[in-house]
Amino acid sequence: MKKKVLLIHTGGTISMHMSEDGGVIPDTNNPLMQESKKLEMIADLIEIEAFNLPSPHITPKKMLELRNLIIDTLKKNTVDGVVITHGTDTLEETAYFLELTTNLEMPIVLTGAMRSSNELGADGVYNLVEAVRVASSDQARNKGVLVVMNDELHSAVNVTKTSTSSVSTFQSPQYGPLGLVTKTLIHFQQAPMKREYVEVNSLDKKxxxxxxxxxxxxxxxxxxxxxxxxxxxxxxxxxxxxxxxxxxxxxxxxxxxxxxxxxxxxxxxxxxxxxxxxxxxxxxxxxxxxxxxxxxxxxxxxxxxxxxxxxxxxxxxxxxxx
CATH class of the missing domain: 3.40.50.40 (Rossmann fold)
Structure with missing residues (x-):
């Protein structure tokens, strides 16, 4: 029986295209919304477009909105995992915000792309497929918020963007990835030792x-x-x-x-x-x-x-x- 995955889009390069003058710009219609057939071979989807923003436009208040959207949706639906597509510039911050403000057993997986949808070697759909596979995996439960890109699994606590343009930009310096995603396996080689949770409903302090x-x-x-x-x-x-x-x-x-x-x-x-x-x-x-x-x-x-x-x-x- 297929798992049910909540898929939330927030924008970023993964939902952009390269224009004729060479600039990468947001699409009016998110191209990822056309990929449901590929993804539904892996899991049943509840698909929501929360935002369509470049990641430098994401703020902590937007992160809180995203967290509340997840919690509210889970109150109304039985879901096995969550996937969030996000721009890479601030992806690690949104991932860590969700790590501290959610306490779910199910996996929350963030993914993105370094190349827009119509560029040669576009990596967005590939990363999204892997993220849905991870969110559907029982092995990913109780591992905290994860970042899945370029065949690797990273903890939200340790992961950081290390290159401005390489598809292997996300690394976990000193600690390494939690595991790998292959064509047939979701393979964890280590797991977080502890998790923290803080109840937050507003962000008035700066x-x-x-x-x-x-x-x-x-x-x-x-x-x-x-x-x-x-x-x-x-x-x-x-x-x-x-x-x-x-x-x-x-x-x-x-x-x-x-x-x-x-x-x-x-x-x-x-x-x-x-x-x-x-x-x-x-x-x-x-x-x-x-x-x-x-x-x-x-x-x-x-x-x-x-x-x-x-x-x-x-x-x-x-x-x-x-």
């Missing part, structure tokens, strides 16, 4: 993200206070270090009750309070800066935003990032 660089001045960090941000994430140097010139601004943020979370701008390794010199991670840790283990800056920003907006009770930010 969080800024700053990339640390050599010679950085403090004025940008002061702007987070002036603009009434509720949290700040810093992509620090190396194991989690910053130029001394921004230390007074970091201290001021903490004094204003604004949590400061630190990750490394390196995509391998984790940020730790190791160095004790001025601006070193140990000094920052002693000041009250919170170290996020193994997250990128963009994902740490989403996690802090979700945590600050949780419905039940205020979070302990330090414990939340352990």
């Amino acid at each position: 969080v800024a993200l700053f990339k640390i660089y050599a010679g950085m001045d403090a004025d940008l960090l002061h702007s987070a206070i002036d603009c009434q941000y509720d949290g700040v994430v810093l992509e620090g140097l190396g194991q989690g270090n910053v130029p001394p010139a921004i230390l007074p601004a970091i201290e001021k943020l903490i004094q204003h009750g604004i949590p400061v979370v630190l990750v490394s701008r390196c995509f391998n390794g984790i940020a730790q309070g190791v160095y004790g010199y001025e601006g070193g991670g140990k000094m920052l840790e002693d000041m009250g800066v919170i170290f996020a283990t193994g997250l990128s800056g963009q994902k740490a920003r989403l996690k802090l935003m979700i945590g600050l907006n949780q419905e039940v009770k205020p979070i302990n930010v330090k414990k939340f990032f352990i």
Whole structure:
């Protein structure tokens, strides 16, 4: 008996075409909506076009809308898995947002394309077929939110876009893919050790993200206070270090009750309070800066935003990032 899959389209290159002048633009009618016959050989579909947006137009509020659409649809229908087509630029952020704000046993699988529908070597339909296969697989249950592209399975927590144009752009630095999709198998070689869930119904709190660089001045960090941000994430140097010139601004943020979370701008390794010199991670840790283990800056920003907006009770930010 075929499984039932909720297929949600949100736009992105996977639903675009190349125009005569060489620009890649959205289609008025999503070409993926014409692929139902191929997909229905794998699963019975409930197909919804939620948005038709380039992924740079996706915001956390759109991610919340998507999460609510999934939950509301599942209340009315019995479904075995969910597939979401999405632009690749912010796909990893939407995947991680859904990882933190859903607690479903069934797989939620995101996929996209690096080549539009009428380009030579278009990869969209191929990736979509694989995503539906994974969402229909019992092996994919209880694995968290997944990203499926280019024959690989990745965890939403670790995956990131690593190339501007290659079809193998999505990688999980340091950890590797969870598994592979072959012509006959959905093969998992590892699984996430833990999952987190936060109840969120609104996103009123806002969080800024700053990339640390050599010679950085403090004025940008002061702007987070002036603009009434509720949290700040810093992509620090190396194991989690910053130029001394921004230390007074970091201290001021903490004094204003604004949590400061630190990750490394390196995509391998984790940020730790190791160095004790001025601006070193140990000094920052002693000041009250919170170290996020193994997250990128963009994902740490989403996690802090979700945590600050949780419905039940205020979070302990330090414990939340352990």
